[in-house]
Amino acid sequence: MESLLDLEVAILRAEGTADRWEFEFRFPDGGSLSSFQAACREADVGLDVQRVYDLAEEGFSPEERTLTPAQREVLTAAVEGGYFAVPRETNLVEIGEELDISDQAVGERMRRAMGELARAAVIADAEVGDERA
Structure with a gap:
């Protein structure tokens, strides 16, 4: 792991x-x-790879390649519910109730999703910087 x-x-x-x-x-x-x-x-761990594919070649957009469906669902509910508004218009408990999952699961999915998006943005910025150099 x-x-x-x-x-x-x-x-x-x-x-x-x-x-x-x-x-x-x-x-x-x-x-x-x-x-x-x-x-x-x-580590002498048996591994049987069933399928390898490139998400870009499969027609997925960069956003679809970055987030899992569960992460996208939580972020969509958060954006639509006003979670990122100032002041907030919803909270993790309400989002969880809407999606029928715990507020802890909402928070974990949201943190993972935001981490993935942040990493993708940093990598994209670095690539643009490399092209400019």
């Missing part, structure tokens, strides 16, 4: 039984996937 955190990999789905686990990950790039596979080999 440390390898996933170090590589900034998003875990989109995780399902397990007593015998095996299935995961759906989002890697920031192909190099991260290769590094993760190498870390699994070094």
Whole structure:
């Protein structure tokens, strides 16, 4: 799991039984996937990759590639409900009630989503800066 955190990999789905686990990950790039596979080999962790695809080639917009559907749902409810207005027009409890999830889940999804958007913005700014240099 440390390898996933170090590589900034998003875990989109995780399902397990007593015998095996299935995961759906989002890697920031192909190099991260290769590094993760190498870390699994070094740790003697069996890995069976079922599918690898590029979200850009699949027709997803940059926004769709950045957020999970659950994160997008929470942010949409927050924006539409006025969570980011000053003063706030809603709160995490109300958003949770609207989405039928706990306020803790709302907060966690919102923090993850905002972190992903912030990282994407910083990376985009850095790329623009590199082009200008």
